[in-house]
Amino acid sequence: MPSVAAAKAHFDEVNAKHGLHGCQTTDLAEDRGCQVPKAELSFDNVKVPKANLPGGRRGGFKTMMMNLAKERLFGACGFAARAEQAFNLTMEYITEQRAFGRPIGTFQNARFKMASMRIEIDAAWALTDHCTRIWWARSAPRWPPR
Numbered sequence: 541m542p543s544v545a546a547a548k549a550h551f552d553e554v555n556a557k558h559g560l561h562g563c564q565t566t567d568l569a570e571d572r573g574c575q576v577p578k579a580e581l582s583f584d585n586v587k588v589p590k591a592n593l594p595g596g597r598r599g600g601f602k603t604m605m606m607n608l609a610k611e612r613l614f615g616a617c618g619f620a621a622r623a624e625q626a627f628n629l630t631m632e633y634i635t636e637q638r639a640f641g642r643p644i645g646t647f648q649n650a651r652f653k654m655a656s657m658r659i660e661i662d663a664a665w666a667l668t669d670h671c672t673r674i675w676w677a678r679s680a681p682r683w684p685p686r
Contacts, residue, residue: 548579562586609675616668623661630654 548565555563562584590596595603631654634645644650 613672613675620664620668623664627657627661
């Protein structure tokens with residue numbers, strides 16, 4: 541993985557080569573718990589050619605909103621899958637780990653917590669599936685074409 545310094549140097553090189561005035565990078569401190577280095581990219585009075593404007597003049601917001609539902613659905617699928625994996629790893633752990641001579645998964649609190657987590661994950665999958673069906677019904681291409 542490239543460092544922030546390398547990415548910043550590359551951006552500054554591209555910035556100078558193409559004359560992108562108003563683009564700046566700044567280093568940010570490492571976030572606690574996040575192992576990915578971060579930098580901030582800011583734009584101040586940047587001139588963008590009309591040919592490079594997404595959606596034309598004053599159409600950028602509309603262009604960005606066109607795929608928002610699909611992007612959120614992709615995110616929801618990934619989030620539910622990660623929650624499912626975390627549940628499976630936790631279930632494996634509590635069935636193997638022992639305390640007071642028996643698996644910790646047999647304790648009442650662990651069972652309640654796992655049941656609650658299972659309900660939340662199933663609800664997330666159901667909602668994601670329902671939203672996907674609605675999105676697909678509204679945006680899928682019609683066949684045969686009219």
